[in-house]
Amino acid sequence: MSQQLIQGNEACARGALAAGCSFFAGYPISPSSEIAELLARELPPRGSVFIQMEDEIASMGAVLGASLGGRRAMTATSGPGFTLMQEHLGYASLAEIPCVVIDVMRGGPSTGLPTSPAQGDVMQARWGSHGDRATIALAPGSVQEVYSLTIEAFRLAETLRTPVAVLYDEVIGHMREGVELREPTPDELGRRTSPRTAFSPTFLPYAPDENGVAMVPDFGRGYRFHVTGLMHDERGYPTSDNAKVAELLERLERKLEPAVAAVPPERYRLDDASVVLIAYGIVARTARAAVDVLRREGIRAGLLRTRLLWPLPAAALTEVSRSAELVVVAEMNRGQWALEVERLAGDTTVLSPYLKAGGSVITAEELAGHVRRLTREGVAVS
Amino acid sequence: MTLESLEKTAAEGPPPESPATAGEPTLPEPPPSAEKRFLRYGMMPHMLCPGCGHGIVFEAMLRALSSRYEQLDDIAFVAGIGCSSRVVGYVDACTLHTTHGRPLTFATGLKLARPELKVVVVTGDGDGLSIGGNHLIHAARRNVDLTCVLFNNEIYGMTGGQLAPTTIPGAYTSTSPQGNAETPFDAARLVEAAGATYVARAQSYRTREFEEVFLQALDHRGFSFVEVMTDCTEYFGRTNRLGNGADLLFSQARVEPAIDADLAGRSTLQEVPPRPVRPVLEMGVLHESSRPTLDQAMKLSGAGS
Ligand SMILES: Cc1ncc(C[n+]2csc(CCOP(=O)(O)OP(=O)(O)O)c2C)c(N)n1
Numbered sequence: 001m002s003q004q005l006i007q008g009n010e011a012c013a014r015g016a017l018a019a020g021c022s023f024f025a026g027y028p029i030s031p032s033s034e035i036a037e038l039l040a041r042e043l044p045p046r047g048s049v050f051i052q053m054e055d056e057i058a059s060m061g062a063v064l065g066a067s068l069g070g071r072r073a074m075t076a077t078s079g080p081g082f083t084l085m086q087e088h089l090g091y092a093s094l095a096e097i098p099c100v101v102i103d104v105m106r107g108g109p110s111t112g113l114p115t116s117p118a119q120g121d122v123m124q125a126r127w128g129s130h131g132d133r134a135t136i137a138l139a140p141g142s143v144q145e146v147y148s149l150t151i152e153a154f155r156l157a158e159t160l161r162t163p164v165a166v167l168y169d170e171v172i173g174h175m176r177e178g179v180e181l182r183e184p185t186p187d188e189l190g191r192r193t194s195p196r197t198a199f200s201p202t203f204l205p206y207a208p209d210e211n212g213v214a215m216v217p218d219f220g221r222g223y224r225f226h227v228t229g230l231m232h233d234e235r236g237y238p239t240s241d242n243a244k245v246a247e248l249l250e251r252l253e254r255k256l257e258p259a260v261a262a263v264p265p266e267r268y269r270l271d272d273a274s275v276v277l278i279a280y281g282i283v284a285r286t287a288r289a290a291v292d293v294l295r296r297e298g299i300r301a302g303l304l305r306t307r308l309l310w311p312l313p314a315a316a317l318t319e320v321s322r323s324a325e326l327v328v329v330a331e332m333n334r335g336q337w338a339l340e341v342e343r344l345a346g347d348t349t350v351l352s353p354y355l356k357a358g359g360s361v362i363t364a365e366e367l368a369g370h371v372r373r374l375t376r377e378g379v380a381v382s
Numbered sequence: 383m384t385l386e387s388l389e390k391t392a393a394e395g396p397p398p399e400s401p402a403t404a405g406e407p408t409l410p411e412p413p414p415s416a417e418k419r420f421l422r423y424g425m426m427p428h429m430l431c432p433g434c435g436h437g438i439v440f441e442a443m444l445r446a447l448s449s450r451y452e453q454l455d456d457i458a459f460v461a462g463i464g465c466s467s468r469v470v471g472y473v474d475a476c477t478l479h480t481t482h483g484r485p486l487t488f489a490t491g492l493k494l495a496r497p498e499l500k501v502v503v504v505t506g507d508g509d510g511l512s513i514g515g516n517h518l519i520h521a522a523r524r525n526v527d528l529t530c531v532l533f534n535n536e537i538y539g540m541t542g543g544q545l546a547p548t549t550i551p552g553a554y555t556s557t558s559p560q561g562n563a564e565t566p567f568d569a570a571r572l573v574e575a576a577g578a579t580y581v582a583r584a585q586s587y588r589t590r591e592f593e594e595v596f597l598q599a600l601d602h603r604g605f606s607f608v609e610v611m612t613d614c615t616e617y618f619g620r621t622n623r624l625g626n627g628a629d630l631l632f633s634q635a636r637v638e639p640a641i642d643a644d645l646a647g648r649s650t651l652q653e654v655p656p657r658p659v660r661p662v663l664e665m666g667v668l669h670e671s672s673r674p675t676l677d678q679a680m681k682l683s684g685a686g687s
């Protein structure tokens with residue numbers, strides 16, 4: 001199949017269209033706006049809906065309303081807009097409304113560095129909404145992967161009935177690469193859960209299936225039911241029964257587990273590695289180059305590239321970080337994911353993250369230099 | 383009635399008014415009132431306080447709906463957060479209890495996704511005019527084809543009677559203990575200026591008139607808005623010493639000579655200085671016009687029809 005030279009944000013919009021997205025609501029913000037602009041051209045001729053809302057809160061609300069109406073719906077934004085969406089992301093998690101949110105990360109906090117790359121929203125994606133919210137966040141590392149992981153985001157959102165965030169930085173958003181725009185198979189598209197029984201007065205819209213996913217119907221399909229952001233029972237009615245609330249929260253977390261196997265990490269030269277780099281997004285590319293540089297110098301380096309930030313791929317992280325002498329988490333923030341790895345690493349492993357939050361990508365040379373210094377100091381054997 | 387037995391009746395509909403006892407001669411059951419068939423019994427008991435104007439308006443809504451529909455399968459009721467917003471949960475339909483201030487955003491998405499569905503939004507004065515004020519003017523500007531009913535009790539009922547953007551000057555609330563220093567919004571005029579194509583105002587005091595404009599709003603194509611003046615007896619009434627639910631209902635109508643005369647003798651209304659005075663508001667249909675709805679303009683369905 002032929003390749004097309006396109007930008008990351010265009011790959012995202014193409015992925016969304018391939019995934020059957022038929023509703024977009026959003027509010028302009030750099031460096032994500034190209035996604036909205038492209039979908040504004042592409043959706044209406046297909047009979048689908050594009051709407052620019054009055055802000056990001058409204059955008060997320062419209063996406064959820066459309067999703068309840070049966071559409072595959074999404075929005076795209078950047079850090080400040082992602083912040084405004086947090087209340088509705090919590091709503092979507094609790095009420096089990098599928099949706100996809102693209103966050104093209106820029107420097108923060110606040111207006112920050114509007115057109116510079118960053119990876120500062122990792123923890124916002126995890127904990128930005130109040131309460132114990134379980135969630136899924138994907139981190140593509142190339143323009144090709146923006147395309148495929150946007151499709152995968154829709155599959156996970158629809159099959160697990162949950163919001164899914166796709167996080168990538170400004171450089172991936174604006175970089176152009178050759179991309180193969182392969183049409184997804186039905187399995188890659190996935191299907192939303194739906195009720196297995198006809199409507200009756202005893203119908204339970206929030207009864208989970210065998211995978212712990214509620215079988216909520218779409219609105220206006222003959223089922224009358226209630227959707228609320230209050231804690232609810234299987235009828236969807238508000239409850240403050242402690243046991244039912246605990247069970248619900250536990251189920252909402254457990255039902256996301258399949259995402260870990262669905263989006264496995266990529267292992268590069270890890271088999272005999274004593275120095276393990278851990279990276280995601282754009283940094284994983286420079287980290288890969290750093291591994292090659294270090295190997296040429298006789299340092300046994302390897303890379304674990306993750307494409308899934310949340311739920312945490314804990315088993316893979318534990319395994320590599322316990323077998324290594326030195327673990328370097330490289331990320332463009334002040335150490336968000338590094339703390340998670342620290343929790344999982346063994347006592348004998350040395351952890352020395354390489355962090356950079358100034359608004360430019362970590363280079364291979366910076367990263368190799370960091371490892372070189374540490375090996376020279378005897379932290380790890382080469 | 384215990385909670386469990388209420389839960390049981392959820393599936394079965396209204397409990398019989400008087401259970402027949404074996405052997406005793408029984409009179410035929412009166413048919414359940416029309417509006418009751420739209421109630422979601424599993425949600426009972428409801429959370430409104432005795433005397434709350436929201437209950438009066440809600441009953442009138444159900445009555446109006448029952449005069450028009452056999453069942454509510456193709457109507458979605460969308461609400462925000464507040465005592466007023468809670469009433470949608472008591473309707474046996476597709477009901478969506480969203481976040482505080484945002485029901486119109488969900489409703490806009492739903493309507494564009496499924497133009498064939500009728501969408502009714504229930505919001506409060508805090509929900510629709512304060513936190514959700516921006517969404518209200520934009521939904522009106524877009525002429526989204528839905529009906530928005532704003533229950534205006536001039537206060538935040540659910541959170542314990544705080545100041546609202548509709549609280550009348552001088553009124554006492556838990557966050558205006560010296561009396562409200564701000565000027566309230568005129569919701570109906572605001573929405574009209576923003577581009578709504580049907581705007582009416584009604585009162586819980588006169589439910590027939592409310593039903594009439596509510597049905598007109600349902601029939602209207604485009605953004606139809608009904609502001610309905612209701613009373614929070616628990617907070618607005620008590621804090622301002624305006625009396626009980628009935629007194630408050632009368633106070634909605636104080637300009638009418640007959641009622642004015644009747645009220646003159648009531649110490650609760652007349653003798654507690656300083657007492658906020660409710661302004662005289664114009665009731666009925668305030669504005670009606672026609673232009674393409676958002677889904678028509680976007681050619682989603684039924685364009686031009
Ligand atoms: C984001 C957010 N802020 C604040 C609240 C708390 N809150 C719940 S209802 C409400 C006010 C409701 O007032 P109104 O819409 O007038 O409804 P009423 O109870 O008077 O009918 C507030 C402030 C909330 N739920 N969410």
Ligand code: SF4
Nearest residue numbers: 431434465539614615
């Ligand atoms: S607090 Fe006020 S608005 Fe809320 S139910 Fe009670 S009387 Fe009604």
Ligand SMILES: [Mg+2]
Nearest residue numbers: 506507535537
């Ligand atoms: Mg109110």
